[in-house]
Each structure stands twice: as C-alpha cells, then as structure tokens.
Amino acid sequence: MPKKAAKKQQKKRSGFTPKRIALILIAIVLFVLLAAAIWARIPAAISPPTDLGGFCGTSTYAACSADSDCMTGGCSNQVCQGKNEESKITICIYSQCFDAANFSVSCGCVAQKCAWKK
16 A cells, blocks of 8 residues: 555544644634633622621622612522622522521621621
C-alpha cells in the first residue's frame, strides 16, 4: 500500500482529526463564554447575611425608606433586594436554610437598606 493511501486510511480510523479538535475547542470556548456571561449577571453586591440563627439567605442592601421598597428574589426566594432592582439570578438549589418562615426572618428595610431581619 502506498504511503499516501496508508496515511489516509490511518486518518479515517482516528477519531480526532484536526477539524474535530478545532470544533471541540470552539465548543469549549463558547461554553466558557456563556458560563462567564451568566456568572457576570449574578450581582457582586449580594453579601452574606448577618447572624440570623442559621438562615443563609443573602441581601443586596439596596437603598430603601420602608419595608415595602424591598422584596424577595432568587430561585428559592433567598435574596432580599430592592423592588426597583433587576431580578437576581441564583442557582436553583433548595436548602432548608433558605426558608425565611422557619427562621422567623423577613425581607425589609433595615437602616435604609434592604436586608433580612428577625
């Protein structure tokens, strides 16, 4: 068998041609860019709560003047945020520590900032 035909036959058997490798790399790059774009929408302003007896929700500390200026958001309603803020994107994993009623906490205006309170 001539060398050229042998190389062609070997190339056909190989699952990773340069074209396939390039497509895989492009797919990985696109996935990483998509993940980064989604992650960028999760606000950096979300801070860990103060001691609320094990409650693990978060607050954006948006400016407010009354409890009615604040609302809950996030997939499990674990974010206390301002009503005028864009909805916060969170991962949709339920945890018992997100249950505000169980920990007797509520989202409201604390010192002119939306935050969880007892």
